[in-house]
Amino acid sequence: MTTPARRRRSSASTPPREPRTLRQPLERPAPLRHAVFDVIAEMIINGELKPGEHLVENELAAQLGVSRQPVREALQRLHAEGWIDLRPALGAFVHTPTxxxxxxxxxxxxxxxxxxxxxxxxxxxxxxxxxxxxxxxxxxxxxxxxxxxxxxxxxxxxxxxxxxxxxxxxxxxxxxxxxxxxxxxxxxxxxxxxxxxxxxxxxxxxxxxxxxxxxxxxxxxxxxxxxxxxxxxxxxxxxxxxx
The missing domain is CATH 1.20.120.530 (GntR ligand-binding domain-like)
Structure with missing residues (x-):
């Protein structure tokens, strides 16, 4: 049987656990944003949206039957992946490949x-x-x-x-x-x-x-x-x- 003294030594040998650093909550999936990205990318690929064409958020939202938010998010990703260019004060334009x-x-x-x-x-x-x-x-x-x-x-x-x-x-x-x-x-x-x-x-x-x-x-x-x-x-x- 373990004596009280031995229990105390065992407890003292284990350092107290430090609290874990709080992390940002995981972002929930946004399938609509991804779906809008896919549709706009396909419109660019098949020439429905042509190089240099101005992309207007509210027009795309109305055409796709969604709100402007997923369109705005999709345009940001399209810009990051090189499908469109974002020009300050002018908006989004289909990229013209060099x-x-x-x-x-x-x-x-x-x-x-x-x-x-x-x-x-x-x-x-x-x-x-x-x-x-x-x-x-x-x-x-x-x-x-x-x-x-x-x-x-x-x-x-x-x-x-x-x-x-x-x-x-x-x-x-x-x-x-x-x-x-x-x-x-x-x-x-x-x-x-x-x-x-x-x-x-x-x-x-x-x-x-x-x-x-x-x-x-x-x-x-x-x-x-x-x-x-x-x-x-x-x-x-x-x-x-x-x-």
């Missing part, structure tokens, strides 16, 4: 996607390859119908699925960071790339099906470089970047 911005992002995309295609050729099952061909068919239909929105969506879906087949989660996370902006840059050249891009996709899928990882990586590199060149050629032509 050629350097586009070149840096598309160059990064080339490196990431070439590796994803190389890995996809090693990992893809016959069923997954069959799905790639179904995505290819959707793109062919979009080109035949001259449906710009469907072309961009099909292109994004096919590239995203190849990334998934890579099996590399870190690579997938990095590509996800640039995917939206790639769609923004791809939108104005979707028609000019047209059938050529989808012929390149077919050749790429055939290399993945043949499990030729070296060829798949090289084909993806050339494919994304052609998209990069097409963007710059169109930019130099003086056409409106989202027309």
């Amino acid at each position: 050629e350097d911005e586009a070149d840096q992002l598309l160059a990064t995309r080339t490196l990431l996607e070439a590796e994803s295609a190389r890995l996809a050729a090693k990992n893809a099952t016959p069923e997954q390859v069959e799905h790639l061909y179904s995505l290819l068919n959707e793109g062919d239909i979009a080109v035949t119908d001259d449906d710009q929105k469907a072309m961009v969506a099909a292109n994004s879906a096919l590239h995203a699925y190849i990334v998934k087949l890579s099996g590399n989660k870190v690579l997938a996370e990095l590509i996800e960071l640039v995917d939206r902006r790639v769609r923004w840059y791809y939108w104005p050249i979707a028609r000019s790339r047209g059938a050529e891009a989808w012929l390149e996709h077919r050749e790429l899928i055939e290399a993945i099906e043949a499990r030729n990882s070296r060829k798949a990586g090289e084909l993806m590199r050339k494919h994304t470089e052609r998209t990069r060149d097409s963007y710059h050629a169109r930019d130099r032509s003086g056409e409106n970047a989202q027309g």
Whole structure:
């Protein structure tokens, strides 16, 4: 049985616990703010909101059926991520991408996607390859119908699925960071790339099906470089970047 003296020594050996520092309360999720961000970003990507266009809070709020607060919060995030410019005393304007911005992002995309295609050729099952061909068919239909929105969506879906087949989660996370902006840059050249891009996709899928990882990586590199060149050629032509 523990004696009172021993209990006292045991108690004395344990220093008193200091009170924890008070922290700020955790912020509650704001799904509406995120939803408004997503919608406005998509409006910029598909050219509904054009580079240099003035964004008016109350007009966007009325159009989206929300209050001005989530619109204001979404615009702050859009500014932080480079989708819009906030000009003192003037308001928010859709950002006009510079050629350097586009070149840096598309160059990064080339490196990431070439590796994803190389890995996809090693990992893809016959069923997954069959799905790639179904995505290819959707793109062919979009080109035949001259449906710009469907072309961009099909292109994004096919590239995203190849990334998934890579099996590399870190690579997938990095590509996800640039995917939206790639769609923004791809939108104005979707028609000019047209059938050529989808012929390149077919050749790429055939290399993945043949499990030729070296060829798949090289084909993806050339494919994304052609998209990069097409963007710059169109930019130099003086056409409106989202027309």
